[in-house]
Amino acid sequence: MRFVVALHSVAVPEAGVAAMAPDAQLGRFLGNGMLRQLAIDDMDSAAVVLRMSFDEAFPDLAGRHTPDEDRWFFRERMFATCWLWGYFDGKELLGFIAFREGWIDQLYVLPLSQGRGIGTALLLVAQSRSGHLSLWTFLRNKNARRFYEKHGFVLVQETDGARNEEKEPDAMYSWRPNGARKTEALPGPADLNR
Secondary structure (H helix, E strand, O other), rough: OOEOOEEOOOOOOHHHHOOHHHHHOOOOOOOOOOEOOOHHHHHHHHHHHHHHHHHHHOOOHOOOOOOHHHHHHHHHHHHHHOOEEEEEEEOEEEEEEEEEEOEEEEEEEEEOOOOOOOHHEEEEEEEEOOOOEEEEEEEOOOOHHHHHHOOOOEEEEEEEEOOOOOOOOEEEEEEOOOHHOOOOOOOOOOOOOO
């Protein structure tokens, strides 16, 4: 298996990933795919990935935003406040991560592309650039919760969802390299809700 990053390239065996320097872990090739940092021109595709993934996972919450609202959100909010990386198969965006100092704001993979290591590769991008990360996910999103726990995130708190747009009970997770835990409460995410 090869590892490649836009602007950085390195070839290593998959077994050596965990022991590699963080920048060398980036850009994992999976099949014909490649990770790269997203540009403003990629924001419309990221909005589509979000909507398709979210609506399939939560059909009862589908349709809360129009495609125009989703595109605006990515172009004006996510691109302006986060680092965005995507996983591409050729020219098709299959998944993306949006993160900033200490927080993962979005991580979505198209439903038909899940279970192929794309989410893990995207998560490695954020972990390699951060001393710690926190995120929110819905309590009922068992797949996401298992995924984050598998990758070293620990549950910090659960809420009734009164502060999120969907009013869904949610859970905050936190990650530190090598499983280091910080015991005091972490601040909530910046208000990026639409």
